[in-house]
Amino acid sequence: xxxxxxxxxxxxxxxxxxxxxxxxxxxxxxxxxxxxxxxxxxxxxxxxxxxxxxxxxxxxxxxxxxxxxxxxxxxxxxxxxxxxxxxxxxxxxxxxxxxxxxxxxxxxxxxxxxxxxxxxxxxxxxxxxxxxxxxxxxxxxxxxxxxxxxxxxxxxxxxxxxxxxxxxxxxxxxxxxxxxxxxxxxxxxxxxxxxxxxxxxxxxxxxxxxxxxxxxxxxxxxxxxxxxxxxxxxxxxxxxxxxxxxxxxxxxxxxxxxxxxxxxxxxxxxxxxxxxxxxxxxxxxxxxxxxxxxxxxxxxxxxxxxxxxxxxxxxxxxxxxxxxxxxxxxxxxxxxxxxxxxxxxxxxxxxxxxxxxxxxxxxxxxxxxxxxxxxxxxxxxxxxxxxxxxxxxxxxxxxxxxxxxxxxxxxxxxxxxxxxxxxxxxxxxxxxxxxxxxxxxxxxxxxxxxxxxxxxxxxxxxxxxxxxx
Numbered sequence: 001x002x003x004x005x006x007x008x009x010x011x012x013x014x015x016x017x018x019x020x021x022x023x024x025x026x027x028x029x030x031x032x033x034x035x036x037x038x039x040x041x042x043x044x045x046x047x048x049x050x051x052x053x054x055x056x057x058x059x060x061x062x063x064x065x066x067x068x069x070x071x072x073x074x075x076x077x078x079x080x081x082x083x084x085x086x087x088x089x090x091x092x093x094x095x096x097x098x099x100x101x102x103x104x105x106x107x108x109x110x111x112x113x114x115x116x117x118x119x120x121x122x123x124x125x126x127x128x129x130x131x132x133x134x135x136x137x138x139x140x141x142x143x144x145x146x147x148x149x150x151x152x153x154x155x156x157x158x159x160x161x162x163x164x165x166x167x168x169x170x171x172x173x174x175x176x177x178x179x180x181x182x183x184x185x186x187x188x189x190x191x192x193x194x195x196x197x198x199x200x201x202x203x204x205x206x207x208x209x210x211x212x213x214x215x216x217x218x219x220x221x222x223x224x225x226x227x228x229x230x231x232x233x234x235x236x237x238x239x240x241x242x243x244x245x246x247x248x249x250x251x252x253x254x255x256x257x258x259x260x261x262x263x264x265x266x267x268x269x270x271x272x273x274x275x276x277x278x279x280x281x282x283x284x285x286x287x288x289x290x291x292x293x294x295x296x297x298x299x300x301x302x303x304x305x306x307x308x309x310x311x312x313x314x315x316x317x318x319x320x321x322x323x324x325x326x327x328x329x330x331x332x333x334x335x336x337x338x339x340x341x342x343x344x345x346x347x348x349x350x351x352x353x354x355x356x357x358x359x360x361x362x363x364x365x366x367x368x369x370x371x372x373x374x375x376x377x378x379x380x381x382x383x384x385x386x387x388x389x390x391x392x393x394x395x396x397x398x399x400x401x402x403x404x405x406x407x408x409x410x411x412x413x414x415x416x417x418x419x420x421x422x423x424x425x426x427x428x429x430x431x432x433x434x435x436x437x438x439x440x441x442x443x444x445x446x447x448x449x450x451x452x453x454x455x456x457x458x459x460x461x462x463x464x465x466x467x468x469x
Contacts, residue, residue, distance in 0.1 A: 018064035103181035113171035154336030156460035157181030221255035240452030274298035374444035415462025
């Protein structure tokens with residue numbers, strides 16, 4: 001029976017343990033010395049015999065590394081790619097493909113006009129969006145419907161940019177998105193897939209909040225979700241949301257109201273109330289009933305939270321002319337988890353440092369002098385404002401108006417920033433006309449932003465200030 005001095009691998013309680021390559025080399029040298037009478041010189045590994053034993057060591061080491069990698073891949077905490085997909089199939093789930101940006105669009109027209117699924121509109125950047133839910137314009141003359149971008153991935157759709165009807169429907173007059181679209185995402189990353197797998201495991205149970213969250217997370221088209229179970233006899237406030245006594249709170253972005261409501265009903269325990277701003281009729285389709293039983297299910301469609309950034313890049317000869325656009329896109333991509341890291345989510349704490357690495361990866365020129373973050377949750381000032389051209393006149397100010405702040409209001413263009421001024425007169429970065437209305441001023445001056453449980457974080461290039469200094 002052949003023997004060898006090369007140490008073997010060990011399968012034990014800690015899994016596959018491979019010997020160090022230095023030990024493998026020593027074992028191979030010992031084998032060669034035994035075969036050739038101990039006369040070979042291995043002091044210099046650049047000799048022919050030295051090259052051979054070094055190659056054998058590398059071959060054995062690479063084989064061991066492959067086995068170490070494979071044994072790690074059967075652990076959900078470390079699995080990637082095809083192996084992660086295989087583990088997920090045990091739980092009957094698959095990796096979410098790239099998904100489009102979703103926009104809530106206000107459609108205006110004649111009463112009774114039907115806007116069907118697939119109705120098309122175009123944004124100012126040229127991207128086409130189609131309706132994912134049909135609707136009939138009511139007596140008010142307008143209806144809000146979800147539209148999704150025809151190109152998948154984190155494509156920003158700022159407020160008031162989805163404004164061209166691309167498919168003529170008699171009686172449908174205008175379309176516009178009053179708020180930013182919810183960013184789509186690239187193919188689900190390893191970390192996000194594992195997070196969802198863990199959530200959907202709980203979805204195999206019934207009645208527990210984890211099972212409801214898991215069911216909602218697995219609804220096709222759901223981009224984000226959050227849940228809380230208030231089992232007390234009094235209301236509680238969780239991340240800014242008041243949740244009624246003895247009720248469940250589920251927030252969801254994406255998919256149809258019916259699909260989300262049906263998922264909640266499928267896992268909800270009996271006798272529990274709901275908290276939320278959206279109510280839909282879902283059905284218990286138990287075959288024991290002569291006909292499905294209808295239930296009203298309430299959940300939350302979170303409002304947009306605009307997240308602001310201020311980035312300063314050190315000036316230098318290698319900084320490209322499109323540095324601003326590159327930095328903005330890097331932030332947008334990372335914001336949606338497109339770089340494989342964590343994405344900004346409902347109820348999450350968004351750290352400014354999360355975006356340092358994606359910017360640094362742009363190149364050696366991307367030297368970050370400062371990176372601050374903020375949101376419309378933190379208001380620096382509220383006031384009555386009037387805009388004529390680039391002139392902003394303020395009155396009844398609460399707080400402090402200052403240079404660098406962004407201005408928000410029902411008629412104010414997104415990305416409107418104060419460039420100069422003082423007191424009641426300020427100069428803005430873009431021209432517009434806005435009559436007297438309530439406005440607020442916000443600035444990215446924080447290291448983190450806490451998203452509330454009734455908010456979905458959004459950002460786009462207009463909200464990201466980049467300067468090269």
